[in-house]
Amino acid sequence: MFLYILILQSCHKNTIDTNMLLGEWEFIQLESKEDEYGITTTYLRSDFKIMKDSLYEENNGFYQNQPLPNNEHYSIYLGQKGKYYITDDSLFVKSIKGKKYFAQKIVKVSKDYLTLYDRDSKLNFQYKRKSVVKPSDVPIDQITLSLAPCFGTCPISSISLDSEGNVYYYGISNTKLEGLYQGKANKIIFTEMVKKLNEIRFLELENNYSQKNVTDLPRLSVSFISNNKIIKSIDDYGYAQPKELKGILNNLIYAWQSAKLNKYEYNLPIIHYGFQPNISMNTSDSFYIQSLLFKAKQSDKEFTSKYRTTAQLILPENFDYEKLDSMDRSISTDGQYFKIQKENKDFVTLDIGFDVISTNKEIFDLHKN
Structure with missing residues (x-):
């Protein structure tokens, strides 16, 4: 039994330094030779922020389609906040209010750049680390x-x-x-x-x-x-x-x-x-x-x-x-x-x-x- 547990843990050992992912990332390009029209992985085109305690923030926000009687639908906004975890070389992300995790393979991560591979579209998405800007302090009522x-x-x-x-x-x-x-x-x-x-x-x-x-x-x-x-x-x-x-x-x-x-x-x-x-x-x-x-x-x-x-x-x-x-x-x-x-x-x-x-x-x- 002890040996089985050791084997199971080794199969799910993280190969990515999580600390390298912490911070804000800006989407810069999609690596594709094909026409982008029709590609639905819009959440991967968003800037995002990875924080400690498994907290994730999606700039564009998370959405869930709600059907209407006329065979159309409207989008329910689930907010920008999410959760994440890393297993092996993959990043799993979901909305705080959602149930489904989206998985992307972490192809490459460095101090300034990140590449994620989406298994559904079979495409690479590239990001660069955002520079830190001193915030203003303007009151709004x-x-x-x-x-x-x-x-x-x-x-x-x-x-x-x-x-x-x-x-x-x-x-x-x-x-x-x-x-x-x-x-x-x-x-x-x-x-x-x-x-x-x-x-x-x-x-x-x-x-x-x-x-x-x-x-x-x-x-x-x-x-x-x-x-x-x-x-x-x-x-x-x-x-x-x-x-x-x-x-x-x-x-x-x-x-x-x-x-x-x-x-x-x-x-x-x-x-x-x-x-x-x-x-x-x-x-x-x-x-x-x-x-x-x-x-x-x-x-x-x-x-x-x-x-x-x-x-x-x-x-x-x-x-x-x-x-x-x-x-x-x-x-x-x-x-x-x-x-x-x-x-x-x-x-x-x-x-x-x-x-x-x-x-x-x-x-x-x-x-x-």
Whole structure:
């Protein structure tokens, strides 16, 4: 029996120095002479981080397909955290929430480079070690994010998440959850996002990213708020943003799947755009203002209007889009008080407590360029 155990252990002896794998790895290339189209090992194209205590972090995140009645499916986001173990010369990885391990052979590992072989696709994936960058230390209280239409079935939605875990989610179309919802998410999601945003020094990122000479791709905008001020607003067309940012934002895009949400009855229009005259906004900027209006107090204050816009009521199910103009309502504001036309076309005035347009005029001016 003792001899049998010794033989069994020797068969599973690690041939890789685990300490060599610790750290952050960046995907650099796929070793293949064939067309990459159709290769489904997307998780192997992601940057990742290997830590002590068998902890693993996937930049792109882990996903699980959920079937729908019409023979289609949607993706359930399982987060970025995973577990790993090493046996012989192989690395086994899975999501914390998942059950299945993915195995890759460790072909080569050095101080700066790593090569993994995927047995399913029979391809080598190469990585290089990421250099360590000193993180920034910028406080963030709230993040809003909006997904805009594309030529196809891209989800159209907006979400707001703050440091207390408060969530507002507005699903417009091509998303399982349509309509307006309010609720709570785990505060750890927000805390970890802020930490990672500072690790990539998010304030130093560009304000605009775009795929060149390509049309009909999805657009994303995201706004980072601190003490009622938008400190950074990014617009991305066609997933041109840095992959580090994309990995972080996936936690927000899919936060509605794990949050405890309830339908939020709201008979006022939802702001989608900027204001006239000459106040330009990303959709995520306007959803930040909308999140303030959700919490605003009703007021009898008379004020002089400086800005105006047209917003749209939440569309009911099976809506006849030929009647879309009938859902438009007007909004006028001085930046603090908002006079809003209700569903029945009466008006109500809401006070958000401060002049949000003057506070954020610097950011809004950037969108004009």
